[in-house]
Amino acid sequence: MVKRLYKGGYASMKSLDELKKIRYQAKERMAMRGQDGQDYRVVVGMATCGIAAGARPVLNTFVEEVAKAHLPVAVMQTGCIGMCALEPIVEIFDKDNQKTTYVLVDEKKAKDIVLRHLIHGEVIDEYTVGHYSK
Numbered sequence: 162m163v164k165r166l167y168k169g170g171y172a173s174m175k176s177l178d179e180l181k182k183i184r185y186q187a188k189e190r191m192a193m194r195g196q197d198g199q200d201y202r203v204v205v206g207m208a209t210c211g212i213a214a215g216a217r218p219v220l221n222t223f224v225e226e227v228a229k230a231h232l233p234v235a236v237m238q239t240g241c242i243g244m245c246a247l248e249p250i251v252e253i254f255d256k257d258n259q260k261t262t263y264v265l266v267d268e269k270k271a272k273d274i275v276l277r278h279l280i281h282g283e284v285i286d287e288y289t290v291g292h293y294s295k
Contacts, residue, residue, distance in 0.1 A: 202254040208241035214248035222271040
């Protein structure tokens, strides 16, 4: 492994095989972000307020659970959704672009949303923004 000097320090250069592996992994991750033929699109709010409220583990849970179940679902992130007090927020879009907004989502709720909404098509009313605005 060769070390090269970069702004303020040394970094290891990767071998060609390592770079090919990194490229392959990046392509796999990009493929999950949105292809035609997806049943759903899961969008997790990842602005500063969402990240501070725990959106990163929620996003990771969706990615892992969707991959584990081999679901035709695109998982992606977005910036501010506009309801900071209800973060982490997850929007689920179906094939007809109908949106369900889930709020105060944690890892447990994310797993439940994958099972009940993405696999069985059931909107979980008690997790939605409509439930909290009543």
